[in-house]
Amino acid sequence: MSELRLMKGNEAIAEAAIRCGADGYFGYPITPQSEVMETLMALKPWETTGMVVLQAESEVAAINMLYGGAGCGKRVMTSSSSPGISLMQEGISYLAGAELPCLVVNVVRGGPGLGTIQPSQSDYFQSVKGGGHGDYKLIVLAPSSVQEMADFVELAFDLAFKYRNPAMILADGMIGQMMEKVELKPQKKRWTNEEIEKMHPWATTGKKNSRERNIITSVELDSEKHEQANIRIQKKYKELQEKEVRYEAIDTEDAEYLLVAYGSSARISLAAKELLRKKGHKVGLLRPITLFPFPTKQIRELAEGLKGILSVEMSAGQMVEDVRLAVEGKIKVEHFGRMGGVVPTPEEVADALEQKLIGGQ
Amino acid sequence: MAEVINDIKRSENLVYAKTKVLTDNVMHYCPGCSHGVVHKVLAEVIDEMGIQEVTLGVAPVGCAVLIYNYIDIDWQEAAHGRAPALATAMKRLRPDRYVFTYQGDGDLAAIGTAETIHACNRGENIVIIFINNGIYGMTGGQMAPTTLEGMKTATCPYGREPSHDGNPLKITELLAQLPGTAYVTRQSVHTAAAVRKTKKAIRKAFEKQKENKGTSVVEIVSTCNSGWKLTPVEANKWMEENMFPFYPLGDMKDE
Numbered sequence: 001m002s003e004l005r006l007m008k009g010n011e012a013i014a015e016a017a018i019r020c021g022a023d024g025y026f027g028y029p030i031t032p033q034s035e036v037m038e039t040l041m042a043l044k045p046w047e048t049t050g051m052v053v054l055q056a057e058s059e060v061a062a063i064n065m066l067y068g069g070a071g072c073g074k075r076v077m078t079s080s081s082s083p084g085i086s087l088m089q090e091g092i093s094y095l096a097g098a099e100l101p102c103l104v105v106n107v108v109r110g111g112p113g114l115g116t117i118q119p120s121q122s123d124y125f126q127s128v129k130g131g132g133h134g135d136y137k138l139i140v141l142a143p144s145s146v147q148e149m150a151d152f153v154e155l156a157f158d159l160a161f162k163y164r165n166p167a168m169i170l171a172d173g174m175i176g177q178m179m180e181k182v183e184l185k186p187q188k189k190r191w192t193n194e195e196i197e198k199m200h201p202w203a204t205t206g207k208k209n210s211r212e213r214n215i216i217t218s219v220e221l222d223s224e225k226h227e228q229a230n231i232r233i234q235k236k237y238k239e240l241q242e243k244e245v246r247y248e249a250i251d252t253e254d255a256e257y258l259l260v261a262y263g264s265s266a267r268i269s270l271a272a273k274e275l276l277r278k279k280g281h282k283v284g285l286l287r288p289i290t291l292f293p294f295p296t297k298q299i300r301e302l303a304e305g306l307k308g309i310l311s312v313e314m315s316a317g318q319m320v321e322d323v324r325l326a327v328e329g330k331i332k333v334e335h336f337g338r339m340g341g342v343v344p345t346p347e348e349v350a351d352a353l354e355q356k357l358i359g360g361q
Numbered sequence: 362m363a364e365v366i367n368d369i370k371r372s373e374n375l376v377y378a379k380t381k382v383l384t385d386n387v388m389h390y391c392p393g394c395s396h397g398v399v400h401k402v403l404a405e406v407i408d409e410m411g412i413q414e415v416t417l418g419v420a421p422v423g424c425a426v427l428i429y430n431y432i433d434i435d436w437q438e439a440a441h442g443r444a445p446a447l448a449t450a451m452k453r454l455r456p457d458r459y460v461f462t463y464q465g466d467g468d469l470a471a472i473g474t475a476e477t478i479h480a481c482n483r484g485e486n487i488v489i490i491f492i493n494n495g496i497y498g499m500t501g502g503q504m505a506p507t508t509l510e511g512m513k514t515a516t517c518p519y520g521r522e523p524s525h526d527g528n529p530l531k532i533t534e535l536l537a538q539l540p541g542t543a544y545v546t547r548q549s550v551h552t553a554a555a556v557r558k559t560k561k562a563i564r565k566a567f568e569k570q571k572e573n574k575g576t577s578v579v580e581i582v583s584t585c586n587s588g589w590k591l592t593p594v595e596a597n598k599w600m601e602e603n604m605f606p607f608y609p610l611g612d613m614k615d616e
Contacts, residue, residue: 091440213434
């Protein structure tokens with residue numbers, strides 16, 4: 001049965017994980033996302049669905065536990081916040097290299113360094129451009145509501161397994177901490193070991209006499225073969241770019257100006273759009289839901305009828321680079337953002353658009 | 362001559378054969394290296410216990426990175442030092458499988474110290490096979506956490522000086538102190554008798570896992586004659602004279 005609840009974004013992640021039939025969670029406490037593991041530990045899913053929940057000794061250990069679990073064909077996940085995600089980058093690179101599916105939730109806080117525990121979006125580059133070593137990408141989903149925090153858990157697992165690639169939910173401290181109404185889906189069954197063997201013949205499930213041994217690895221010392229492995233991975237990213245772009249477009253039909261924003265910034269930008277419309281400006285909003293693959297084509301097409309775009313992010317300006325790449329210099333693209341955990345108001349965003357694009361009326 | 366050999370090669374005359382769990386791939390290890398012997402006895406234990414189809418191995422970073430080419434089971438290749446973290450999740454998610462790691466001294470006792478200690482402290486029901494040759498073999502003979510005082514390596518070319526380089530780490534003694542470990546032993550493979558003992562120890566470690574006893578650690582003091590710049594025979598002698606006094610052989614814990 002579906003169920004309506006009022007809950008925090010972080011709690012919704014935990015509830016949704018159990019309900020979609022996840023097999024394991026491995027994590028390490030860090031603000032502002034500790035409620036994910038706290039909720040799981042309180043719910044004790046190992047007594048109901050059989051889901052394993054373990055507090056690891058570090059983020060480094062946690063991400064490598066994901067590698068071990070994913071290698072067995074299990075649906076495993078972790079959650080952390082910016083400094084913890086930095087620690088996981090080595091492991092994420094290995095997961096991508098070994099083509100292992102898993103879910104990493106990043107409830108972003110302000111950096112650099114220990115930074116602040118307040119919300120930020122300054123991990124965009126780290127999330128969509130790789131983050132660890134080597135040529136790889138993550139499938140990155142950006143929720144802008146507690147409902148999407150819940151819904152994207154299963155979506156992330158589905159995409160991760162479809163493409164055998166790690167997926168990330170890139171949230172921020174605001175989405176993680178705020179409470180909203182959520183519709184939780186009914187409980188699904190976890191995959192059985194027999195189902196895993198059939199669905200994921202690559203997984204290390206125990207070498208049957210009837211097959212060759214399975215090896216989960218990212219090492220290939222022959223450079224020609226290793227290039228082929230890289231080409232195979234790049235093909236997946238191309239396919240993702242073609243098939244899996246998700247976005248929301250609001251009031252873009254008649255728009256002369258466009259706000260591009262994801263996550264919390266999209267919520268604020270939606271209110272800013274209303275303010276600007278009331279003042280008579282034709283403003284629309286494009287909210288990327290997938291940050292990789294990025295809605296490059298959609299923004300390019302929209303740009304044809306626009307006078308300018310404002311990219312709104314709680315960062316010094318990271319996604320704005322991808323927006324600029326999308327419009328190929330045809331129109332003006334500006335950035336507005338606050339840093340260090342400061343959340344902008346809709347008025348600030350509206351003012352920024354007027355000043356930077358319309359001309360400061 | 363061939364006829365004579367074929368006549369001798371009859372099954373009733375067979376006293377020894379390579380286990381089928383060991384593949385026919387030619388090993389990349391240097392002549393005299395201990396890895397090959399340890400691989401063999403490990404494969405024999407898996408064969409004799411009849412657990413080839415239900416055993417998952419975790420390979421390290423180091424000379425044994427390609428162990429999956431030699432032992433015919435399902436494998437996962439870990440990042441440097443992280444094998445016990447992988448094994449933790451693998452065993453918890455597949456408690457019906459035997460799970461073991463195979464790690465060198467740099468992997469287990471330097472970069473992976475946290476993962477090793479915490480897996481052992483949680484009493485993860487896994488086997489850890491630990492090759493201690495006091496040197497980083499694959500990267501070309503640099504100082505390891507277990508390099509002896511005075512021992513020369515590429516990164517302590519005048520000999521390990523504790524006041525500058527720190528002390529050799531007896532990690533296995535440390536692991537034996539943890540409540541999560543069930544069986545902790547130190548063996549070697551430099552003589553036929555030692556090989557038999559090591560095989561028995563590995564077998565016992567897997568039996569402990571079968572009985573859900575917790576973590577078993579089998580350290581094998583090993584030679585790296587290329588890294589030590591000695592012949593295989595000299596390396597065995599050097600190990601007996603220098604390694605064994607600091608890393609004494611025998612069981613440390615058996616519960």
